[in-house]
Amino acid sequence: MQIEYALNAVKNGQPSVGLRAKDGVVLSTENIASILFEDQPKIEKISKHIGCVYSGMGPDFRILVKRARKIAMEYEMMYGEEIPTTQLVTQIAAVMQEYTQSGGVRPFGVSLLIAGWDKIPGRPLLFQSDPSGAYFAWKATALGKNDVNAKTFLEKRYSEALELDDGIHTALLTLRESFDVGMTEDNVEVAICNAKGFQRLTKQQVKDHLGAL
Secondary structure (H helix, E strand, O other): OHHHHHHHHHHOOOOEEEEEEOOEEEEEEEOOOOOOOOOOOOEEEEEOOEEEEEEEOHHHHHHHHHHHHHHHHHHHHHHOOOOOHHHHHHHHHHHHHHHHHOOOOOOOOEEEEEEEEEOOOOEEEEEEEOOOOOEEEOOEEEEOOOHHHHHHHHHHHOOOOOOHHHHHHHHHHHHHOOOOOOOOOOOEEEEEEEOOEEEEOOHHHHHHHHHOO
16 A cells, blocks of 8 residues: 555656666756745765656655665775666665565655666666666656656657767657646756766756757
8 A cells, every 4th residue: 555655656746757878868857946945956966977866755765865875885985986876776776675564664755767877888877766666777768747648758759879968858858748837947957977977967058958949
């Protein structure tokens, strides 16, 4: 039953899109600021080449981000190098699964899209991790409200030959499928992950990309 609640929180959450281009990964999401809340990013960096976005419950996301950063930091201290994306994903998925089985805690009401760049062999990676603890690799996918429309749109538009710039364009067009209002640099967040690392686009960069749609 509780898993149903968690999955519903994801289904009704803000739309998020992840897309793997030839030379990197794009994450994009809706972030409608509220005067009641401090401005909190929906896309977070975990380590130099890994970051994530979510759909679902914000407080749960922040707990998982903290946990993911701790896992990444401990790995780096132990092995002297950045944690491989796949390893981080499996560990975070295990944490999420644990919360479906332990008494006294409820499952996390979020699904994550995790973007990474593995230095060897130099490739972009995109994973989804769900409240149940299940995780999958994707070329492109969408979460949150209207995800079915967004996925249908992605199926038509996505190509493995896409480069990062076109990937941003496609991700924003996909996100627009789920938007109830006009998209602006104030209600859209975009991040990219490539060989240089994971970084969020500035509002000006987002504005420029939106202007090109």
